[in-house]
Amino acid sequence: MLHSRLTGLALAGGVLGELMLAERVALDFGSNPERLYPTSPDATGDPLTTAVLGHVIAEPHHPVGTWLLFFARTIYADVTARMIAANLLKPPVRHLLKQQPPAPADMNTAAWPLARLNLAVQRRKPPVTKDCVLLGLLDAAGCAQRVLSEHDPRFVAAVTAMLPVPLRRLIAQTKVAVGQAVISRR
Numbered sequence: 495m496l497h498s499r500l501t502g503l504a505l506a507g508g509v510l511g512e513l514m515l516a517e518r519v520a521l522d523f524g525s526n527p528e529r530l531y532p533t534s535p536d537a538t539g540d541p542l543t544t545a546v547l548g549h550v551i552a553e554p555h556h557p558v559g560t561w562l563l564f565f566a567r568t569i570y571a572d573v574t575a576r577m578i579a580a581n582l583l584k585p586p587v588r589h590l591l592k593q594q595p596p597a598p599a600d601m602n603t604a605a606w607p608l609a610r611l612n613l614a615v616q617r618r619k620p621p622v623t624k625d626c627v628l629l630g631l632l633d634a635a636g637c638a639q640r641v642l643s644e645h646d647p648r649f650v651a652a653v654t655a656m657l658p659v660p661l662r663r664l665i666a667q668t669k670v671a672v673g674q675a676v677i678s679r680r
Contacts, residue, residue: 508631
């Protein structure tokens with residue numbers, strides 16, 4: 495439903511958000527532009543987030559926007575591989591004429607995050623922090639209105655405003671990167 499560049503930027507924001515929630519990276523508000531810096535060099539237990547953390551540790555001088563663009567290039571394949579390894583997706587199936595993309599291993603598990611978000615919007619109750627980040631990233635990528643049964647921009651803004659400042663800034667930086675990608679069409 496979303497252009498691959500925009501999907502990549504939203505997924506990159508999601509992985510960086512995972513690292514922020516796990517307190518492995520933080521945002522340096524004193525720098526302009528804002529930069530990520532590692533807070534813990536310990537492995538995360540997940541190959542993808544460990545690799546992303548390794549990049550940030552090796553080159554902490556890059557701004558958040560640069561990291562989003564850098565990780566967006568390959569993050570779709572990386573997240574797909576992680577989900578296949580975790581048995582959340584079935585591997586792609588090759589048929590005679592074409593290859594079918596990976597499919598959810600269990601539709602209930604695949605639909606549960608979106609169902610939680612839709613329930614939160616319908617009840618007007620803020621979801622847990624990780625779902626607030628997901629909702630903010632969906633909005634930043636411009637697809638919240640497509641995937642939510644009832645899109646309420648004021649609720650999304652209120653929920654995003656409840657997040658800690660570093661996560662709000664990550665979502666804002668993701669929105670800027672998406673906007674630049676839409677304008678430049680590169």
